[in-house]
Amino acid sequence: MELKDIDLNLLVIFQQLLVDRRVSKVASSLGLSQPGVSNALARLRKLTDDPLFLRTPNGMEPTPYAQQLAEPTARALQVIHAAINSKASFDPATSKRAFTVGMTDIGEIYFLPRLMKEIARVAPNVSLSTVRNTAVNLQDEMEAGHVNLAIGLLPQLKAGYFQRRLFRQHYVCMFRRDHPLDGRKKVSLDDFSAADHVVVVSDGTGHGKADEFLDRKKIMRKVVLTVPHYVAVGHILHDSDLVATVPERLAQALARPFELSYVRHPAKLPEIAINLFWHGRFHKDPAIAWLRSLIIGIYGEGGPA
Structure with missing residues (x-):
């Protein structure tokens, strides 16, 4: 007999028969019909090639083979029940995750x-x-x-x-305080194009779409520096007259530590x-x-x- 041939519900009924010893009581305990329990017992008998339970004046008495199966079946069902009903918990106060x-x-x-x-x-x-x-x-x-x-x-x-x-978030233009563009409420496309720029090529992040948009709209920039990441932009802008196109939340994080200013981008770049x-x-x-x-x-x- 292979495990694939066994319906788990049959083992549940078998276990309940060991406890209740009467088909009618098992049916009541499990919410099944008496014919349903009898049919399940018949299927189990066929699978195990053993009568499993014999009718006596005291109810259904297990055969020696059924008694042999009782303990491992109960243990297996208990393990399955515990696994299904247990939910892993997480306590942040004590966890070392x-x-x-x-x-x-x-x-x-x-x-x-x-x-x-x-x-x-x-x-x-x-x-x-x-x-x-x-x-x-x-x-x-x-x-x-x-x-x-x-x-x-x-x-x-x-x-x-x-x-x-x-x-x-939006993209913004960022530059050092006291930059020629500083103090303006907005920067024109002409001013943007005339400035010297640092460009970040951040492959695989989606931020390259801003550069693609500027190229597609034929918005010119004088790019004098290209870097592969944003981490140095604050230092670069602080000590130069360069302008960078950066996400607004990054500008918020860099503005105070590096004494930088930023304004809404003059190109209508898509939101991120x-x-x-x-x-x-x-x-x-x-x-x-x-x-x-x-x-x-x-x-x-x-x-x-």
């Missing part, structure tokens, strides 16, 4: 200071690591559980992933939707659900994506 989150250098600048402060307050033993979204095969790493969450503008994460919109992503395999993981809720609570705006 280590999480890995995929994000860009913009994300590290904008999200990590407040997020780590809140983690230290509510989950002092929890640790966090980040990986650059472009440095790993994010889809494979998240599916395998090596990366728990990802934050950003990540159009490549589609089938199999959940996402929650955190916020939308920054989302939180997680793989469907881990949708009900209580620890990951906790971290999701924490991030959404701090940074979330509006409804789901």
Whole structure:
């Protein structure tokens, strides 16, 4: 006999017969009809090639083979029941869980200071690591559980992933305080085109669409510096007359520390939707659900994506 031939419900009925010893009582206990119980017993007898229970004046008495099956069957059903009904719990106050989150250098600048402060307050033993979204095969790493969450503008994460919109933002023009463009409420396209620019080529993040839009609209820039990430932009702008096109939340994070100013971008660049992503395999993981809720609570705006 193979396990594929056994209906688990038959074992439930078998176990109840061991307890109640009467077909009518088993039917009442399990909410079944008496013919249904009798039919199940007949199927079990055929599968085991044993009568299993014999009618006596005291009820259905188990055969020696049924008695042999009683203890392992009860143990197996108990294990299955416990596994199905147990839900893993997560207590942030005592957990030592280590999480890995995929994000860009913009994300590290904008999200990590407040997020780590809140983690230290509510989950002092929890640790966090980040990986650059472009440095790993994010889809494979998240599916395998090596990366728990990802934050950003990540159009490549589609089938199999959940996402929650955190916020939308605009692009802005950023430059040092006392720059020739500083103090204006808005910058014209002519002023934008005449300035010297630093351009960030951030492959795989979706931010390249801003450059594509400017090229498509034939909005000229004098690009004198190109860098592969945003992390140095604050330092570069602070000590130069260069102008950068950056997301608004990054500008907010850099303005005070690097004494920078920013204005709404003169080109009507499309808004950016920054989302939180997680793989469907881990949708009900209580620890990951906790971290999701924490991030959404701090940074979330509006409804789901």
